[in-house]
Amino acid sequence: MPLEQMNIVIVGHVDHGKSTLIGRLLADTGSLPEGKLEQVREMCKRSAKPFEYAFLLDALKDEQSQGITIDTARSFFNTEKRHYIIIDAPGHIEFLKNMITGAARAEAALLLIDVKEGVQENSRRHGFMMSFLGIKQIIVLVNKMDLVHYSQKAYDHVVSEYTAFLKEINLEPLAFVPIAAREGQNLIPYSNTEMSWYKGQSILELMDGLEKEKSQSFQPLRFPVQDIYKFTEEGDDRRIVVGTIETGSVSVGDEVVFYPSQKKSVIKTIEGFNLPSQKKIESGFATGFTLETQLYIKPGELMCKATETRALVGATFRANIFWMGKNPLIKNKRYKLKLGSARTSVYLKEIVSVLNAAELTQENKPEVERHEVAECIFQTLKPVAFDISSQIEATGRFVVIDDYEIAGGGIITDCIETESLLTDYVKSREFSWERSDISPFKRTEKFGQKPQFIVITGPRRVGKLALAKALEAELFLANKSVYFLGISNLLAGLGSDVRVAEDREEHIRRLGEMSHLFTDAGLLLISTISDLDDNEVKILKTLNAPNDLLVINVGESHFYEFPVDCLIEKDLPIYQAIQKIKELLYKKDILIEYYL
Amino acid sequence: MNHLDKLESQSIYILREAYREFKSLCMLWSIGKDSTVLLWLARKAFLGHVPLPLVHIDTHYKIPAMIAYRDKIALEWKLNMVYGENKQALDAKNTFPDGKIDRLSCCKLLKSEALKHTLAGDWPRYRLDHGQGHYVLDTYTEPYTGVIVGARADEEGSRSKERYFSPRDKQSDWDVGDQPPELWNQYKTDFAPGTHIRIHPLLDWTELNIWEYIERENIPIIDLYFDKGEGKRYRSLGCYPCTFPVESSSKNVQEIIEELRSGKFANIAERSGRAQDKEDGGGLETLRREGYM
Numbered sequence: 091m092p093l094e095q096m097n098i099v100i101v102g103h104v105d106h107g108k109s110t111l112i113g114r115l116l117a118d119t120g121s122l123p124e125g126k127l128e129q130v131r132e133m134c135k136r137s138a139k140p141f142e143y144a145f146l147l148d149a150l151k152d153e154q155s156q157g158i159t160i161d162t163a164r165s166f167f168n169t170e171k172r173h174y175i176i177i178d179a180p181g182h183i184e185f186l187k188n189m190i191t192g193a194a195r196a197e198a199a200l201l202l203i204d205v206k207e208g209v210q211e212n213s214r215r216h217g218f219m220m221s222f223l224g225i226k227q228i229i230v231l232v233n234k235m236d237l238v239h240y241s242q243k244a245y246d247h248v249v250s251e252y253t254a255f256l257k258e259i260n261l262e263p264l265a266f267v268p269i270a271a272r273e274g275q276n277l278i279p280y281s282n283t284e285m286s287w288y289k290g291q292s293i294l295e296l297m298d299g300l301e302k303e304k305s306q307s308f309q310p311l312r313f314p315v316q317d318i319y320k321f322t323e324e325g326d327d328r329r330i331v332v333g334t335i336e337t338g339s340v341s342v343g344d345e346v347v348f349y350p351s352q353k354k355s356v357i358k359t360i361e362g363f364n365l366p367s368q369k370k371i372e373s374g375f376a377t378g379f380t381l382e383t384q385l386y387i388k389p390g391e392l393m394c395k396a397t398e399t400r401a402l403v404g405a406t407f408r409a410n411i412f413w414m415g416k417n418p419l420i421k422n423k424r425y426k427l428k429l430g431s432a433r434t435s436v437y438l439k440e441i442v443s444v445l446n447a448a449e450l451t452q453e454n455k456p457e458v459e460r461h462e463v464a465e466c467i468f469q470t471l472k473p474v475a476f477d478i479s480s481q482i483e484a485t486g487r488f489v490v491i492d493d494y495e496i497a498g499g500g501i502i503t504d505c506i507e508t509e510s511l512l513t514d515y516v517k518s519r520e521f522s523w524e525r526s527d528i529s530p531f532k533r534t535e536k537f538g539q540k541p542q543f544i545v546i547t548g549p550r551r552v553g554k555l556a557l558a559k560a561l562e563a564e565l566f567l568a569n570k571s572v573y574f575l576g577i578s579n580l581l582a583g584l585g586s587d588v589r590v591a592e593d594r595e596e597h598i599r600r601l602g603e604m605s606h607l608f609t610d611a612g613l614l615l616i617s618t619i620s621d622l623d624d625n626e627v628k629i630l631k632t633l634n635a636p637n638d639l640l641v642i643n644v645g646e647s648h649f650y651e652f653p654v655d656c657l658i659e660k661d662l663p664i665y666q667a668i669q670k671i672k673e674l675l676y677k678k679d680i681l682i683e684y685y686l
Numbered sequence: 687m688n689h690l691d692k693l694e695s696q697s698i699y700i701l702r703e704a705y706r707e708f709k710s711l712c713m714l715w716s717i718g719k720d721s722t723v724l725l726w727l728a729r730k731a732f733l734g735h736v737p738l739p740l741v742h743i744d745t746h747y748k749i750p751a752m753i754a755y756r757d758k759i760a761l762e763w764k765l766n767m768v769y770g771e772n773k774q775a776l777d778a779k780n781t782f783p784d785g786k787i788d789r790l791s792c793c794k795l796l797k798s799e800a801l802k803h804t805l806a807g808d809w810p811r812y813r814l815d816h817g818q819g820h821y822v823l824d825t826y827t828e829p830y831t832g833v834i835v836g837a838r839a840d841e842e843g844s845r846s847k848e849r850y851f852s853p854r855d856k857q858s859d860w861d862v863g864d865q866p867p868e869l870w871n872q873y874k875t876d877f878a879p880g881t882h883i884r885i886h887p888l889l890d891w892t893e894l895n896i897w898e899y900i901e902r903e904n905i906p907i908i909d910l911y912f913d914k915g916e917g918k919r920y921r922s923l924g925c926y927p928c929t930f931p932v933e934s935s936s937k938n939v940q941e942i943i944e945e946l947r948s949g950k951f952a953n954i955a956e957r958s959g960r961a962q963d964k965e966d967g968g969g970l971e972t973l974r975r976e977g978y979m
Contacts, residue, residue, distance in 0.1 A: 093689075173892075187866075188865065190867050190869055191865075195868075316706060319732065319733060321732065321733070321734075323735060326734070361733055364729075376694070376696075376731070378733055414867055494876040494877055494878050495866055496866055499869050499870065
């Protein structure tokens with residue numbers, strides 16, 4: 091049988107002996123490649139340096155020259171019970187993001203404190219970060235006992251000081267262990283020859299006693315939709331919703347709901363490659379499903395079971411965040427949020443308090459700087475599905491992207507009901523807008539039309555563009571004040587600072603903002619956009635207010651609840667489609683017959 | 687779920703994440719066991735399909751069986767197979783086997799340089815035409831912005847510091863000191879124009895895991911890894927002038943697993959049959975910073 095595997099991270103203040111501990115552990119458990127120890131001893135001799143176990147790990151030249159661990163490195167060793175992956179996390183504050191990267195992969199942490207130096211800034215900060223990252227099993231190692239002649243008094247002093255700190259952050263370590271990593275004291279069983287006053291277990295025994303992460307399958311189902319695949323090669327017609335089950339389990343025949351869209355369907359099959367057919371699947375597996383009904387959903391939705399506790403859906407939430415970004419976290423700046431498989435624009439709405447993770451002091455500040463932890467309120471452009479992290483961890487945490495980089499990590503503590511970001515924005519826009527002396531009514535009278543934003547949507551390649559242009563020409567010839575705005579205009583002109591084409595959300599927002607200008611001027615604005623969904627229409631409507639929006643759908647409609655104003659079959663000849671739209675425009679009094 | 691299920695699920699998640707976020711994505715296939723497992727995982731992730739090109743750097747000194755195996759599998763699994771090469775160096779016979787340069791410089795030219803330019807698209811790429819059954823000049827010349835690689839953390843010191851999603855600058859350089867954070871299954875999928883990302887779905891796998899998985903899934907691996915009665919087999923594959931078989935009588939996957947778990951290879955480095963690693967202290971690291979996989 092293959093051995094069980096476990097990731098353990100080693101953290102602590104710089105120079106408290108992490109690399110030495112790992113090097114010695116590898117040596118004492120016989121886990122080094124043949125000749126490696128001799129090779130390093132030889133290298134040290136040649137360069138007239140005293141031998142250090144830490145050199146075993148410093149595989150990179152860069153690191154050796156600076157004498158500190160820059161990045162997390164992994165080493166491997168086995169006990170009878172398990173295969174361990176030991177992650178060496180840097181202790182220097184400069185490399186906090188690397189420490190976090192290492193720790194986030196771990197199921198347990200060994201936290202080192204130098205008995206001579208005592209509890210230092212990063213001993214506290216790292217302890218705090220472990221609890222923040224959700225690591226529940228922590229063993230505190232009081233190192234370098236050889237330097238204090240294995241004094242129990244010195245050990246007890248560190249233990250009581252650190253216990254007091256951990257109490258403040260509600261963290262209870264599994265154990266404290268006095269060790270001397272360089273001397274191999276208390277690393278493996280029966281290696282404690284100097285501290286007869288210590289009756290507890292060695293590191294290795296404690297490690298073997300750590301518990302594997304419990305299965306999350308008893309929780310409600312949370313399946314972030316990572317993608318929707320339809321590969322048509324070899325006549326494959328499956329439409330497969332793929333992702334990894336974070337919590338819970340799901341069976342063929344179960345009714346499922348997707349959030350935030352609230353669309354419902356039933357699991358038809360569980361898909362896999364080189365797998366026997368399955369009827370049920372549970373948390374941890376990367377899998378795929380086909381659904382009983384043709385559902386149009388996008389990556390980023392969260393699939394839950396209809397019969398279980400649903401995820402929260404909202405656009406405003408309270409969270410604790412730690413910041414690693416080069417630039418501080420500030421208000422009025424657009425960031426990108428990644429939560430589960432969802433990606434959306436996010437703004438910092440309010441900083442409740444900023445916490446110094448090492449000193450546990452709180453202060454009020456207008457921004458969150460690098461390496462600070464803060465309680466904040468965030469607001470997204472569109473609603474997202476999530477959980478409170480104390481209930482379901484995996485869907486209750488997120489990262490914030492600033493300038494292409496992961497700059498912050500957060501855990502959600504509360505969902506806040508409030509007006510949406512856009513409603514807020516539109517209110518303030520309308521308030522500060524300097525109105526012209528020409529009233530909308532006068533414009534309507536003069537132009538013989540009510541301003542309107544006509545959006546033509548539907549799947550790709552159904553002739554939306556041709557229809558839009560033909561409609562513009564038709565209305566223009568009928569002396570209407572009309573303008574066709576292609577989405578490519580947006581890309582080339584106003585929207586040239588939009589980074590990637592996928593940044594659809596920002597596109598929609600800009601389109602809505604522009605439509606407001608055109609309709610405010612009394613015009614008919616025509617634009618096309620593929621696969622508009624319920625929520626995106628809402629955004630356009632909000633931004634285009636107080637004027638109206640007319641939605642024309644060509645071909646298959648992907649709307650779930652939104653009532654489309656006009657449905658046009660895919661292959662309807664253009665002149666007929668235009669006729670249909672014109673009839674609607676007259677019916678709705680958008681086009682007004684001349685009256686004298 | 688056992689630990690192979692966990693590794694498999696994590697790799698699939700990473701592959702799907704890459705496919706979702708990168709428009710111009712490719713996967714490097716060296717024909718060796720790791721990248722062949724990676725290819726298998728892609729079929730898992732994409733439910734039997736491989737919707738991205740597989741790129742192979744042909745040094746023209748590869749063990750001939752490797753190329754035969756590559757094309758056989760590519761045709762059988764209908765892969766979008768692409769190869770690139772350093773034509774200049776080969777034409778000028780500027781290679782170690784031709785006696786003009788040392789091993790490391792040869793690696794640099796035939797692999798690193800060829801790879802850099804093949805990924806950038808400024809040197810010709812050749813694509814397998816399934817209709818004709820041979821390679822034709824590829825008309826797609828855009829740079830690949832996402833490159834999936836089968837590197838494992840346990841292979842060698844420098845690889846143990848890699849990220850799952852690891853940025854490379856315009857020169858394909860790797861800044862080990864300033865790598866992006868990764869936490870809670872969120873990776874660096876946003877990148878500035880001109881840079882690209884290397885993606886490592888196998889980072890947490892060990893050599894043993896690879897073989898255990900090959901056994902479990904019954905993956906058709908190239909038979910150079912097995913002893914055919916001469917008491918020798920390859921443990922790591924590369925160019926024939928610089929890669930040597932190790933002494934071992936393992937004839938199948940099961941025997942290799944046994945050998946790795948308890949036998950004589952338990953404490954000998956996997957790449958010990960690769961001559962270029964030994965030329966200076968940080969051979970592989972130097973190569974890696976300059977773009978070697």
